[in-house]
Amino acid sequence: MESTLHHDDPANSPHRTASGPGRWLALITTVVCVVLALLFFQTPPGQNVVQLAGLADRSDAYTELSFSEPENLPKALPAAATVLKSPFVIQNRTGTQHAYTWTVEVSDSQGPSWTKSGSVQIADDQRAIVSPLVRVNCRTGRVTIGIRLDSGEGIHHGVACTDSGSGDNG
Numbered sequence: 001m002e003s004t005l006h007h008d009d010p011a012n013s014p015h016r017t018a019s020g021p022g023r024w025l026a027l028i029t030t031v032v033c034v035v036l037a038l039l040f041f042q043t044p045p046g047q048n049v050v051q052l053a054g055l056a057d058r059s060d061a062y063t064e065l066s067f068s069e070p071e072n073l074p075k076a077l078p079a080a081a082t083v084l085k086s087p088f089v090i091q092n093r094t095g096t097q098h099a100y101t102w103t104v105e106v107s108d109s110q111g112p113s114w115t116k117s118g119s120v121q122i123a124d125d126q127r128a129i130v131s132p133l134v135r136v137n138c139r140t141g142r143v144t145i146g147i148r149l150d151s152g153e154g155i156h157h158g159v160a161c162t163d164s165g166s167g168d169n170g
Contacts (some may be wrong), residue, residue, distance in 0.1 A: 034089035063100070065153040068129050076160040077138040087131040088155070092122040100128075101150040106136050108143045108161075127130050138162075 040046040067073060068087040075085075093099050097119045106114040114135050120128045136143055138161035146156040 036163055060092045062129075063094060063098070063149065063151050063153055065089070065147065065155055066091075067155065067157065068131075070157075073157050074159055077136060077143070079138050079140065079161045079163055080111045081135065081137045084134045084135045084136055084145075086147075086157075087129055088150065089121060089129050090120065090130055091127040092124055095124055097121065097123045098151075099136055102130060103148045104132050104134055105146045106134060106147070107142055107146065108139060109141050110139075113137050113143075167170055 009168060022126060036045065036132045041050055046058060065163065066089050073086075074084065086104065088102075090100055090102070093101075099119055101117065101119045103117045105112050114137065116132055116134070124129050134145060136145065136159070138159070140161055143159050144156050145159065145162060148154040
């Protein structure tokens with residue numbers, strides 16, 4: 001006797017899908033799990049998991065360099081030798097502790113006139129404020145106070161030399 005299966009009846013079909021509340025509950029649960037996973041991987045702990053799994057590099061690794069009090073930088077100095085405090089901030093976002101070598105250079109139209117260097121060790125996601133005393137010999141025109149890191153970052157500030165004998169900090 002030959003037996004034949006008829007697939008005309010959806011209840012007997014080998015390709016039937018779940019229906020009713022069970023199907024919607026499974027779909028909603030899946031969507032919620034995916035959304036929660038995506039939200040988790042946007043957080044720092046989630047990003048660490050992705051990096052530890054080798055699925056991503058730390059693409060946001062960088063070093064930030066800025067003057068700590070840019071509003072207090074002088075706009076003009078007397079045409080004489082002056083010693084300034086020139087604090088700057090180094091922010092380490094490289095993923096590891098880093099030793100930075102910094103250089104402060106004062107220059108004018110005749111070239112560099114004064115240089116000072118130092119180094120500072122900074123843990124990841126930390127910052128250091130460096131406050132060197134900078135000797136500026138303002139002759140004529142403008143001088144530039146430049147700060148450079150061995151990692152390549154640099155900032156500078158231009159100052160006008162005045163004949164009046166009084167500096168302008170505002």
